[in-house]
Amino acid sequence: MSRIQPCSWRKVQALVFGAFFYFILAASISDFQLVNTSLKPEDLRMIEWVNSNLEENKTFLLSTGREFSMSDPMQEWFPALTKQHSVTTLQGLEWTLNELFFLWYEELVAFQHCADVNCVTGWSGKNKINYDYLLVTIPTRDDESDLADSLRSLAISAKASPSYTVVYESENVLIFEFHR
Incomplete structure (x- = not known):
């Protein structure tokens, strides 16, 4: 041994x-x-409001400021928990878009950088997207990133636009109804 x-x-x-x-x-x-990939209590309150106040199967654009939507809890959970359709949710599309998946991913990244309603209108027109609601998350005050600035600017732009009406507002999210 x-x-x-x-x-x-x-x-x-x-x-x-x-x-x-x-x-x-x-x-x-x-x-x-x-x-960092879980919904917060305030997100769940907003989802509860959507379920109580909006008809099912409406189409949403979710502007969350996260370029990689596959790790974005709002993008992932919003459609499942609200019975609404999110055009900007990437989960599941890897199976249906095939070779177009990465092109669509690039479009979704571009959308997350929209800083005003003109950008949203141009993006939705280019991609032939009709939508009913625009959801904009509001970043914390200490977030000084470019995407956080875009979200703040988009919220201000949508509030000032006659094409959008605020239907839900909290400290961390705004939901706008879009009027065509």
Whole structure:
């Protein structure tokens, strides 16, 4: 029977410590991602309002300021929890759009950068999209990113436009009805 050499024992200890550290780090990152891909209580209140006040099967544009909508909880959960159609939700389209998937993804990224209703009108016209409602999330005050600025600007532009009427307003989201 051979004995483990001291040098080998140190390697085993280092390997065990490294694996332990890696798993702790991976679990922390996963937990952080889960927290940031969950709906917040204020989002759930808005969804409850939509369910109580709007007819089903209306078409929405969701301007959330998140370029990668596959990790955006609002994009992912809004259609499922409200029985509304979201044109800007990418989940599931990877199966139906096939080779057009990435082209549509690029269009959705462009939409998230819309900073006024003229951009939304141009985007929806270019993509032949008819919609009933525009949902705009309002970023926190400490968010100084370009996308946050676009969201704030879009909210101001839609409020000032005669083509849009605010039907729901909270600290973190506005829903506008679009009048063609």
